[in-house]
Amino acid sequence: QSVLTQPPSASGTPGQRVTISCSGSSSNIGSNYLYWYQHLPGTAPKLLIYRNDQRPSGVPDRFSGSKSGTSASLAISGLRSEDEADYYCAAWDDSLSGLLFGGGTKLDVL
């Protein structure tokens, strides 16, 4: 059971904007950076957002992250078919001294 809570699924049509939420607590999201990953089946996961809202080079600016208190969100604008993937949030947890992943959100592009 993940301590970081994500909706199991999300969907949108091409061109739409979708958001994926990630909820935690004061020991993880509330006191540490939040990271987002994109995982396409059969491939290695990819870092999408680091330190709450920073994009690694090569990640389109259609992807954006935000954090407030013990919650965070990933927004994808101008949705494209290739965005169909599983998305995970993660944050270090001070109480567990370990990295926590959310349960993952499967994004369908209809």
Added chain:
Amino acid sequence: EVQLLESGGGLVPPGGSLRLSCAASGFIFSSSAMSWVRQAPGKGLEWVSSISATGGRTFYADSVKGRFTISRDSSKNTLYLQMNSLRGDDTAVYYCGQEIWFENWGQGTLVTVSS
């Protein structure tokens, strides 16, 4: 270009042992913390273990603590995960990653624990 290449996965009976390796290139290995994460069939990502850049600090998920050992050899630019007392629920694809936050990922290696 950063490259991480895992090896050592395979089929092992319950109670058995396996050592995974992760060969790193394209960055200063001795300056980066390193980590392992796994994904069981049909499940999400689960962090397994991390090790500091110097190797002086290690961290483990409760599910593997006491059974798995993470280590590194900076002379070989290689990260290891020694897995002992393996159980069926350890069956997963294991990925190594650069830094605790997985700045870069390997392609993964499959570990199957079954008799």
